[in-house]
Amino acid sequence: MIKIKTLNQISTIIYNHLPQEKYLVSPDVEKPDAILVRSASCHDIEFNDNLLAIARAGVGVNNVPIAACTERGIAVFNTPGANANAVKELVLASMFFVSRNIIPAMDWVQSLKGKGDEVPELVERGKRQFVGPELKGKKLGVVGLGSIGVMVANDATTIGMEVMGYDPFISVESAWGLSSNVTRALNLEALVSRCDYITIHVPLIEKTRNLFNAEIFKRFKPGSFLLNFSRDNIVNSHDVLEALDKGRLSHYITDFPVDELLGHEKVIAIPHLGASTPESEENCASMAAQQLRSFFETGDIRNSVNLPNCELLTTSQFRLCVLHKNIPHMVSQFASVLSDYNINIGDMINKSSGELAYSLFALDDPLCPDGVGRIRNIEGVLRVRSM
Numbered sequence: 001m002i003k004i005k006t007l008n009q010i011s012t013i014i015y016n017h018l019p020q021e022k023y024l025v026s027p028d029v030e031k032p033d034a035i036l037v038r039s040a041s042c043h044d045i046e047f048n049d050n051l052l053a054i055a056r057a058g059v060g061v062n063n064v065p066i067a068a069c070t071e072r073g074i075a076v077f078n079t080p081g082a083n084a085n086a087v088k089e090l091v092l093a094s095m096f097f098v099s100r101n102i103i104p105a106m107d108w109v110q111s112l113k114g115k116g117d118e119v120p121e122l123v124e125r126g127k128r129q130f131v132g133p134e135l136k137g138k139k140l141g142v143v144g145l146g147s148i149g150v151m152v153a154n155d156a157t158t159i160g161m162e163v164m165g166y167d168p169f170i171s172v173e174s175a176w177g178l179s180s181n182v183t184r185a186l187n188l189e190a191l192v193s194r195c196d197y198i199t200i201h202v203p204l205i206e207k208t209r210n211l212f213n214a215e216i217f218k219r220f221k222p223g224s225f226l227l228n229f230s231r232d233n234i235v236n237s238h239d240v241l242e243a244l245d246k247g248r249l250s251h252y253i254t255d256f257p258v259d260e261l262l263g264h265e266k267v268i269a270i271p272h273l274g275a276s277t278p279e280s281e282e283n284c285a286s287m288a289a290q291q292l293r294s295f296f297e298t299g300d301i302r303n304s305v306n307l308p309n310c311e312l313l314t315t316s317q318f319r320l321c322v323l324h325k326n327i328p329h330m331v332s333q334f335a336s337v338l339s340d341y342n343i344n345i346g347d348m349i350n351k352s353s354g355e356l357a358y359s360l361f362a363l364d365d366p367l368c369p370d371g372v373g374r375i376r377n378i379e380g381v382l383r384v385r386s387m
């Protein structure tokens with residue numbers, strides 16, 4: 001029985017993928033084999049020795065101690081793309097709302113309460129103060145072309161926007177999904193200097209921290225709009241306020257409010273609603289559960305943020321999974337042990353990421369506990385599983 005501890009209220013759709021005859025899933029599980037989490041912090045949790053995986057039902061993994069997990073050979077999964085449509089819809093809605101001044105217009109209309117029969121005339125006289133441009137024909141710059149960025153870019157072209165994308169690390173999969181109508185920006189400066197709207201869809205890593213700062217704001221097209229549905233620290237709060245006050249930016253729309261931004265008339269702060277849809281929560285939970293099941297039943301690693309992604313497309317009944325240091329002669333040592341037990345390797349794959357590597361073997365026969373022990377004792381091996 002594989003024990004999975006849930007740290008949040010997780011959609012019950014997980015039970016469609018984690019059958020109870022094989023999996024015990026509960027917030028009360030002790031010494032779990034895996035953890036399924038949404039937003040709860042894992043930083044103060046003392047991990048038990050048999051913990052093999054943490055699945056985050058969402059994209060960001062700031063609530064998981066990645067370095068500590070990697071050191072102990074714990075796979076950390078996330079669910080990229082599962083909430084992409086939800087975020088995309090909010091990005092597009094925000095562009096419509098900010099362009100047409102919908103929010104201040106609605107607030108102003110509410111202020112007319114009590115004016116009685118004068119309201120229709122006041123509305124007609126006052127509406128001119130909220131005139132705003134259409135999106136059709138305007139230039140949109142999309143920074144980061146992952147699952148969300150690609151969807152935003154593609155849909156923006158369908159409403160008549162000219163779309164420019166920038167992502168020096170775009171994946172082959174994303175490139176295949178990107179509309180041919182999206183033009184490529186060679187650098188960030190070229191994108192922000194030409195676009196009326198810029199939307200950010202990159203992860204928060206050291207290279208992207210304060211990516212949007214005073215220096216880059218100097219390159220912005222005056223009066224442009226900046227949307228941030230990634231993470232707050234990608235945009236420097238002090239510098240974006242200065243850009244707004246100087247007219248370099250018209251508005252800043254963020255899904256990650258911080259105190260410094262609140263109260264500024266040109267900041268539209270949304271309370272982190274990007275993925276807050278029932279469909280998104282189900283998609284994330286479903287994807288996380290499927291990844292855990294695949295990991296425990298086949299050894300495949302899919303969408304791990306700290307271990308090499310590795311999938312072996314074979315129907316072989318028996319598998320051997322070895323997480324080890326990325327150093328020479330490891331695979332040959334594993335093969336030698338298997339040979340000693342007269343076990344044939346039907347197929348195998350080895351993937352590396354930085355200092356770690358993962359070897360996955362499809363075997364004609366199972367490796368006995370003694371053989372597993374021998375592989376575990378090889379210098380440089382972190383984890384071994386036979387199934």
